[in-house]
Amino acid sequence: MADFPRGSTLHRFMASLRSFPLLVLAVWLALPVLALLAAWWPWGSQASASVAVLRDMTTTVLPGYVGTTAWLALWVGIGAAVVGTATAATVTLFEFPGRRQWEWLLLLPLAMPAYVTAYAYTDFLQFSGPLQVWLRESFALEGRLLPEVRSVWGAIWVFIFALYPYVYLLARTALSERAAHLMEAARLLGAPLPRRIATIALPLARPAVAAGVALVLMETLADFGVTSYFGIQTFTTGIIKAWLSLDNRLAAAQLATMLLAMVLLLLWLEHRAQQRMRFTAKGVGRAGSAEAQPVALRGASLVLAWVICAVPVLMGFFAPVAFMLRPLASDWSVLPWERFLEWAWNSVRLGGITAGLAVAVALALAFAVRRRPDALTRGVVQLASLGYAVPGAVVVVGLLLPVGWLQAAWPSLGLGAVLTTTAVGIVWAYLVRFCAVALQSVQSGYARIPPSLDDSARMLGAGSPRLLLQVxxxxxxRSTAAAALLVFVDVMKELPATMVLRPFNSDTLAVVAYQLARDERLGEAALPSLALVAVGLVPVILLSRTLRARESSSYAC
Structure with missing residues (x-):
């Protein structure tokens, strides 16, 4: 390429050839998402069938899916915003005994998959659960004494206390970095505390809260475990039902594209909120934050702060864990110990394979951007990251749809059997969903490597392989280890893609927990559910340590 003038047509052509392998990799990762658009393409006999399916859904199930999903998203967004903002403001703007402990305890619900929380509350609060049985026996009552937990409002409760940490994390960062010294300046000018919070802290945290709510809503729309178990008809449950129960690929694909459009809209809103956060950070700065001190609380204000922090942690982590531990403490014989190691091995095996491949792909893409940060390479990386916020149910439909077309055209290929009887299909789906997670971590590591090291290595004659391996x-x-850990934990908790694409006789902890809970064997579901919680605690602990180290370094500066 050095023989051609930079910027010439031949130079650009040779650069595109060098990016061709990366483009193939990116298309392979984005294929399940891109294939969904074919469900709307008006060609052949598919055109009339597509219109007929859409018309039938519009008059039957679609209004229910839209209404339930919108209602669920509305109240989950409001609840997560209130809980996340209140807890972030409490531990950031005020000083009270135990504040340092609450800072990391409030992260614990991140370790609880939402569907595990749903199983725990159902086991404890249902008609035959221990709470209602105790109430009937103690007070000589009859009938149902508590509202049905398997309802839309029950799902709203579960989602709020399982997902509020997304809002808490971003709002806490925004308040600690941008609001502290402005609050101190307003105090010196005589502004009372309520006015300082209403006119300074909350407006500065608004972009962070909006970004956190967008992430919460993306998780809510992508959920299958809670909504399916509670019998709520949302887009995600409708996709799985249309594909598996009704055997209608067009309906599943069209529902998947509608859900994808909603998720992409939320992702766009989240990006805009993140940009506003960066703009606010530049405008406010961090000077003087070391001198700003939180307001000390005493008396009733101290009790209120403890209640604000304790309720979300209790409802989102400690209560579900206690409900799940009850079967282990009462009757160990009911637990499926003999099968547990097999389920755990399947989960660990799939998680390890996917984590290794995701890190390798992320390194290749991040290194390509590092070496050639042109528009073509950046576009290829963005294409590979297309599955970042795509729900597992959407990935499943997008993956099986083109495979079904190829299988119908060339039956001798046996692609369907390869994807459903081996680990190829499920690992492919995992990579589509979680490669962006690994890529983000690796790129953050590259951001800390100065470009001067690359220049020095090239001056010493190091080629691309030596630059990557030795420099x-x-x-x-550390960044790749964090990427592998995040992908591993996400794979362990993934439910819809695993349930549909897993090989025969290779159930994972997530699938087994869902199946046992669906069969009303909630006591047996406790063991795999608690195993998932234990795995999820690892990245939460590391995140808490990272945030504390970052805050300590900022105070030192």
Whole structure:
């Protein structure tokens, strides 16, 4: 390429050839998402069938899906915003005994998959659960004493206390970095505390809260475990039902594209909120934050602060864990110990394979951007990250749809059997969903490597392989380890893609927990559910340590 003038047509052509392998990789990762658009393409006999399916859904199930999904998203968004903002403001703007402990305890619900929380509350609060049985026996009552937990409002409760940490994390960062010294300046000018919170802290945290709510809503729309178990008809449950129960691929694909459009809209709103956060950070700065001190609380204000922090942690983590531990403490014989190791091994095996491949792909893409940060390479990386916020049910439909077309055209290929009887299909779906997670972590590691190291290595005659292996890799080991851990945990908790695409006789902890809970064997579902919680605690602990170290370094500055 050095023989051609930079910027010439031949130079651009040779650069595109060098990016061709990356483009193939990106298309392979984005294929399940891109294939969904074919369900709306008016060609052949598919055109009339597509219109007929859409017309039937519009008059039957679609209004219910839209209404239930919108109602669920509305109240979950409001609840998560209130809980996340209140807890973030409490631990950031005020000083009280236990504040440092509450800062990391409020992250614990991130370790609880929402569907595990749903199983726990159902086991404890249902008609035959221990709470209602105790109430009937103690007070000589009859009938149902508590509202049905398997309802839309029950799902709203579960989602709020399982997902509020997204809002809490971003709002806490915004308040600690941008509001502290402005609050201190307003105090010196005589502004009372309520006015300082209403006119300074909350407006500065608004972009962070909006970004957190967008993430909460994306998780809510992508959920299958809670809504399916509670019998709520949302887009995600409708997609799985249309594909598996009704055997209608067009209906599943069209529902999947509608859900994808909603998720992409939320992702766009989240990006806009993140940009506003960066703009606010530049405008406010961090000078003087070291001198700003939180307001000390005493008396009733101290009790209120403890209640604000304790209720979300209790409802989102400690209560579900206690409900799940009850079967282990009461009757160990009911637990499926003999099958547990098999389920755990399947989960660990799929998680390890996917984590290794995701890190390798992320390193290749991030290194390509590092070496050639042109528009073509950045576009390829963005294409590979297309599955970042795509729900597992959408990935499943997008993956099986083109495979079904190829299988119908060339039956001898046996692609359907390869994807459903081996780990190829499920690992492919995992990579589509979680490669962006690994890529984000690796790129954050690259951001800490100065470009001067690359220039020095090239001056010493190092080619691309030596540059990656001998210069970049030693400096990226912590970032790649974090990427592998995040992907591993996400794979362990993934439910809809695993349930549909897993190989025969290779159930995972997530699938087994869902199946046992669906069969009303909630006591047996406790063991795999608690195993998922234990795995989820690892990244939460690491996140808490990282945030504390970052805050300590900022105070030191």
């Amino acid at each position: 970049h890799w030693p400096l990226l080991q």
